Amino acid sequence: MQIGYGTCNGTFGELVQGVLNHQPFLVTLPVPLLKSKATFIPDPTKSNIIAQPSQTKAVMACKRMFKLFNLSGGGYLHLCSNIPRGKGMASSSADIVASMRAVAHSYSIPLSHDVISNIATEIEPTDGIMYEGVVAYDYINGKLIDSFGYLPPFGIIGIDIGGSIDTIQFNKRRKPFSEHDHQTFIHAFHVIKEGMKKKDLALICQASTMSAKVNEKALPKRYFKEIERLAALCEGGVVVAHSGTILGILFDPTKLTLEKNRLEIEEFIQQTKTTPFYYCHKNLNLGLKPNSFMRC
Structure with missing residues (x-):
């Protein structure tokens, strides 16, 4: 002991x-x-x-x-x-x-x-x-x-839209998903499985975006469309807490697409006055302002 x-x-x-x-x-x-x-x-x-x-x-x-x-x-x-x-x-x-x-x-x-x-x-x-x-x-x-093993190098830039969700109560709620939505879940599962097998972050982002969009029916999030647009500019995907208050951009930090859109992303986060979240695999340098994002 x-x-x-x-x-x-x-x-x-x-x-x-x-x-x-x-x-x-x-x-x-x-x-x-x-x-x-x-x-x-x-x-x-x-x-x-x-x-x-x-x-x-x-x-x-x-x-x-x-x-x-x-x-x-x-x-x-x-x-x-x-x-x-x-x-x-x-x-x-x-x-x-x-x-x-x-x-x-x-x-x-x-x-x-x-x-x-x-x-x-x-x-x-x-x-x-x-x-x-x-x-x-x-x-x-x-x-x-x-x-599935471990993700290839990835980065996340996200926001917390505020409030909190009781996960236990949320999971008791009946979800308004259609048969087409259920087929999307199956497709997303197979896409992410293939993406993890190939270590292809583009496929993983594709699957995460599919899932996030369907989840808008169950728990819509403010700024979702804006995040989806910024994710597309960064050639990344949308990732969300399906029973929470966070959403963000999943992206490949080895590409130059983030740097090209860095100012627009920073301006968006400042305008929303939300709490930002930043994570980069192995702390690769993204050229972001040190104080622009919350580091956990």
Whole structure:
């Protein structure tokens, strides 16, 4: 028994989300800079897990681990995260995963991705961020559908349009998707699978844009048309949190298209007065003003 540590990354929404042959699914968009870090201090004299009141879901996950692995005692759970809440960036999922990993480290328990997934989805619909790389994942039933490996170099310029979304309540709502929309989900799934296989970001952007456009029926986002236009100028795609408040441009940072449109993008973000988000794979230099975007 020792002090345990665990981490988990967040996401910038999802590359694709919908229904695949009657099975709900999403395709993850992990962002390494977004991180939840958990510390678990075991205490054999305690009979419960003590944490901040806002960390109830993470505590529930840890308690289920204690029961599953027949662990005795309790302890103190501390979480530190830079992932914004209620935005569709997997903040609570990351807390749950990081906390379980910290407990596993503390008690030297081999913890599989599937066990984490099963416990997490017992608590709430969850992102597939317990798995490595980009995956297709049934976020309601906690089932891994497919694993695609890692994205080719990519960048994201996004905005938060404000407010917050209760993911649990959102997922209870009936979605106004047509049969044509369901065919689009299937097409987007196969396009992104091909894009990941070929490491072709253009195909991945094509799939993410298809999914984002269909999702406008379920959760319309302010500035969507503007972001779609800017994404096209950058030869990129639109990416959104399908149950959140963020949307943005997914692009290839090795191309010169972003530099050509940099000023127009910066002016757009300034005019909207929204909270910007910036991420670039391996911190490639995009020529953007250092203070123009929020770095997480």
